[in-house]
Amino acid sequence: SKGGKILILPGDHVGPEVVTEALKVLDIIEKHTGARFERDFDLCGGCSLDKHKDSVTEAVLKKCEDIDAVFFGSAGGPEWGTSQPNPESGLLRIRARMQIFANMRPCKFASKSMVSRSPIKEEIIRGVDFMLIRENCGGAYYGKKIEEEDYGCDPWEYRRSEIERVVRVAGALAMQHDPHLPVWSADKANVLASSRVWRRITHEVFEKEFPKVTLKDQLADSLAMLLITKPTAFNGVIVTDNTFGDILSDEAGGLTGSLGLLPSASLAGPPASPGQKPTLGANNAGGVRGLYEPVHGSAPDISGKGLANPVAQVLSLAMMLRYSFNMHDEAEAVANVLDSKAEGGLEVRTGDLGGQADTREMSEAIQGEVGRLLM
Amino acid sequence: SKGGKILILPGDHVGPEVVTEALKVLDIIEKHTGARFERDFDLCGGCSLDKHKDSVTEAVLKKCEDIDAVFFGSAGGPEWGTSQPNPESGLLRIRARMQIFANMRPCKFASKSMVSRSPIKEEIIRGVDFMLIRENCGGAYYGKKIEEEDYGCDPWEYRRSEIERVVRVAGALAMQHDPHLPVWSADKANVLASSRVWRRITHEVFEKEFPKVTLKDQLADSLAMLLITKPTAFNGVIVTDNTFGDILSDEAGGLTGSLGLLPSASLAGPPASPGQKPTLGANNAGGVRGLYEPVHGSAPDISGKGLANPVAQVLSLAMMLRYSFNMHDEAEAVANVLDSKAEGGLEVRTGDLGGQADTREMSEAIQGEVGRLLM
Numbered sequence: 001s002k003g004g005k006i007l008i009l010p011g012d013h014v015g016p017e018v019v020t021e022a023l024k025v026l027d028i029i030e031k032h033t034g035a036r037f038e039r040d041f042d043l044c045g046g047c048s049l050d051k052h053k054d055s056v057t058e059a060v061l062k063k064c065e066d067i068d069a070v071f072f073g074s075a076g077g078p079e080w081g082t083s084q085p086n087p088e089s090g091l092l093r094i095r096a097r098m099q100i101f102a103n104m105r106p107c108k109f110a111s112k113s114m115v116s117r118s119p120i121k122e123e124i125i126r127g128v129d130f131m132l133i134r135e136n137c138g139g140a141y142y143g144k145k146i147e148e149e150d151y152g153c154d155p156w157e158y159r160r161s162e163i164e165r166v167v168r169v170a171g172a173l174a175m176q177h178d179p180h181l182p183v184w185s186a187d188k189a190n191v192l193a194s195s196r197v198w199r200r201i202t203h204e205v206f207e208k209e210f211p212k213v214t215l216k217d218q219l220a221d222s223l224a225m226l227l228i229t230k231p232t233a234f235n236g237v238i239v240t241d242n243t244f245g246d247i248l249s250d251e252a253g254g255l256t257g258s259l260g261l262l263p264s265a266s267l268a269g270p271p272a273s274p275g276q277k278p279t280l281g282a283n284n285a286g287g288v289r290g291l292y293e294p295v296h297g298s299a300p301d302i303s304g305k306g307l308a309n310p311v312a313q314v315l316s317l318a319m320m321l322r323y324s325f326n327m328h329d330e331a332e333a334v335a336n337v338l339d340s341k342a343e344g345g346l347e348v349r350t351g352d353l354g355g356q357a358d359t360r361e362m363s364e365a366i367q368g369e370v371g372r373l374l375m
Numbered sequence: 376s377k378g379g380k381i382l383i384l385p386g387d388h389v390g391p392e393v394v395t396e397a398l399k400v401l402d403i404i405e406k407h408t409g410a411r412f413e414r415d416f417d418l419c420g421g422c423s424l425d426k427h428k429d430s431v432t433e434a435v436l437k438k439c440e441d442i443d444a445v446f447f448g449s450a451g452g453p454e455w456g457t458s459q460p461n462p463e464s465g466l467l468r469i470r471a472r473m474q475i476f477a478n479m480r481p482c483k484f485a486s487k488s489m490v491s492r493s494p495i496k497e498e499i500i501r502g503v504d505f506m507l508i509r510e511n512c513g514g515a516y517y518g519k520k521i522e523e524e525d526y527g528c529d530p531w532e533y534r535r536s537e538i539e540r541v542v543r544v545a546g547a548l549a550m551q552h553d554p555h556l557p558v559w560s561a562d563k564a565n566v567l568a569s570s571r572v573w574r575r576i577t578h579e580v581f582e583k584e585f586p587k588v589t590l591k592d593q594l595a596d597s598l599a600m601l602l603i604t605k606p607t608a609f610n611g612v613i614v615t616d617n618t619f620g621d622i623l624s625d626e627a628g629g630l631t632g633s634l635g636l637l638p639s640a641s642l643a644g645p646p647a648s649p650g651q652k653p654t655l656g657a658n659n660a661g662g663v664r665g666l667y668e669p670v671h672g673s674a675p676d677i678s679g680k681g682l683a684n685p686v687a688q689v690l691s692l693a694m695m696l697r698y699s700f701n702m703h704d705e706a707e708a709v710a711n712v713l714d715s716k717a718e719g720g721l722e723v724r725t726g727d728l729g730g731q732a733d734t735r736e737m738s739e740a741i742q743g744e745v746g747r748l749l750m
């Protein structure tokens with residue numbers, strides 16, 4: 001039987017608003033497929049700080065350990081500006097606890113009609129379609145920190161096992177999609193020791209395990225430039241470390257120009273091909289353990305007004321269906337919802353996309369369309 | 376008497392080609408102003424590896440210590456792909472030896488006619504004008520590295536003094552130009568200890584020393600997105616650490632879309648206002664010690680063909696005249712050369728700008744125009 005157990009952490013500000021709407025899409029999926037999703041709701045971020053004086057509690061972290069997937073909204077806001085710990089630390093601790101080491105951010109247009117909304121000229125950005133995989137549990141963001149009055153240090157370190165497991169995700173993804181598309185590995189091997197180790201081990205893994213995939217090295221700084229001037233040259237897969245991935249994935253988000261449309265997944269192992277079993281990070285639902293969240297933050301400026309665009313959260317749901325629950329057809333239906341209507345795609349648009357719809361109207365249009373697609 | 380001593384390190388591939396042309400512009404300046412520049416030529420990069428088996432020799436590093444300015448071309452190329460040390464390491468060692476801790480990269484159009492060459496839509500990028508200051512001698516790129524078979528580590532560390540001196544350059548620059556423009560400091564204080572120390576000390580410095588300048592914090596990842604979607608919102612000064620600065624400055628380079636037009640300066644102290652003496656890093660010429668180089672690399676694909684665009688090297692010369700030799704009028708003349716002709720600016724264009732001119736033709740047009748401007 002399809003489905004499984006999900007932990008829902010709506011978080012702060014617009015988080016709960018868009019999560020509520022995305023879950024209605026999940027209701028539609030249940031109705032049309034017979035799948036069942038057991039839903040547990042809990043706190044992470046500012047809301048958890050308010051109630052428990054911590055950005056996430058041990059109880060929630062425990063839940064994260066044996067859940068099939070976590071469905072996350074967004075955490076933070078100005079009211080916790082000086083809190084110790086900060087609201088965002090909850091998410092960092094969940095990533096570490098779940099060992100969801102592969103943060104995947106697709107860079108493509110949710111709909112053809114969105115291309116014109118990019119800050120980049122249409123002839124340059126049209127057809128962009130890559131997956132950026134960021135190492136998510138190591139490097140400078142997780143080393144043992146030193147924070148003193150006059151000195152701060154974050155060791156930027158990588159071990160072989162941490163590198164191997166994340167670059168394998170890149171290799172597996174390339175094999176599943178199109179082994180002819182190269183995988184780019186971005187680093188600063190001309191300066192950083194950790195990058196040199198990263199580069200050497202990445203090549204070892206690809207030579208041994210993915211001999212058919214072309215692996216190309218790209219210096220992270222020059223990639224930051226090329227993503228703007230030649231974005232489609234990187235169609236395929238990009239894999240990089242936690243720090244470079246943090247910056248480059250937000251840059252990639254800027255390329256499409258619609259923050260309200262960008263989903264992400266953080267996985268505990270390589271995604272399984274349809275019909276296959278995961279090799280690492282498997283959950284009880286036959287997929288990979290993962291956390292799914294929109295790229296956008298909690299948007300305090302528009303929260304409470306029903307104006308937030310639910311699409312990024314809905315597309316994160318599509319990633320969850322695909323990677324954690326192996327529901328590939330349903331994932332496709334949800335992922336293509338904006339483009340699916342015979343006549344040029346869904347016409348309902350929230351304000352950030354130049355339309356008039358509120359969160360619920362946009363969501364209802366999506367629900368209707370997903371229902372139609374699954375008939 | 377104006378002028379001073381410069382060490383010229385043309386480097387590899389197109390480096391010598393564009394440096395030669397830029398020095399002809401310096402000849403014109405000498406001729407029109409009576410300034411004298413003593414020129415010493417030496418090796419750094421692949422050419423030094425070939426001759427001395429090292430990317431830079433101790434003799435050259437010694438020269439760098441008591442020179443007024445270093446005029447650098449570009450280092451590296453595929454023929455030194457696996458060299459130990461790599462050609463780029465020469466530049467890193469010069470930066471450390473000269474303690475040129477403030478790497479300054481202007482992000483603006485060298486000429487109004489260039490706006491349409493940006494990959495970004497004209498209505499979004501028009502009017503962009505910020506200076507990105509990257510800390511250039513510390514952080515993860517300079518910590519004591521560990522490089523083993525299965526493990527690599529680069530300590531990402533900052534001391535108070537390293538932070539103070541570079542953010543002071545940002546404050547001084549804002550005061551000199553327009554104290555109403557904010558200074559943005561980019562960090563990841565929500566994750567990194569070194570960023571939290573950076574942010575605290577930066578605020579201390581601005582409160583005490585630049586109370587009139589508005590200092591704004593901006594998370595480095597979100598800045599990477601906003602630079603694409605709202606670049607002009609950052610007009611003014613951006614200051615950030617070595618790693619973030621490396622990535623963000625190349626990204627900023629992509630915004631204007633013309634790698635052949637981007638200069639940079641690396642300074643040993645805050646630039647002095649016209650008529651004032653430098654407070655740190657002063658040279659014998661009344662300016663600040665610095666190294667000047669184009670942002671572009673050695674471009675092995677077009678080297679030896681006379682096709683390279685000399686403008687970035689020429690604009691680096693303008694920065695040298697301004698910061699190291701206090702020749703502000705001459706710096707202005709050179710910096711505005713592309714825009715200065717009564718009718719829509721210089722019309723000669725190299726291939727990268729869609730024109731037909733070769734390196735020398737472009738250079739000759741510039742020399743002529745600079746001569747005219749200095750009459």
Ligand SMILES: CC(C)[C@H](C(=O)O)[C@@H](O)C(=O)O
Nearest residue numbers: 088089091092246565566596
């Ligand atoms: C909120 C923050 C800790 C987080 C990170 O830096 O990893 C965020 O920027 C992200 O990219 O998911």
Ligand SMILES: CC(C)[C@H](C(=O)O)[C@@H](O)C(=O)O
Nearest residue numbers: 190191221463464466467621
């Ligand atoms: C060549 C390399 C060492 C250098 C750096 O990373 O600092 C370069 O990328 C730069 O930005 O000047």
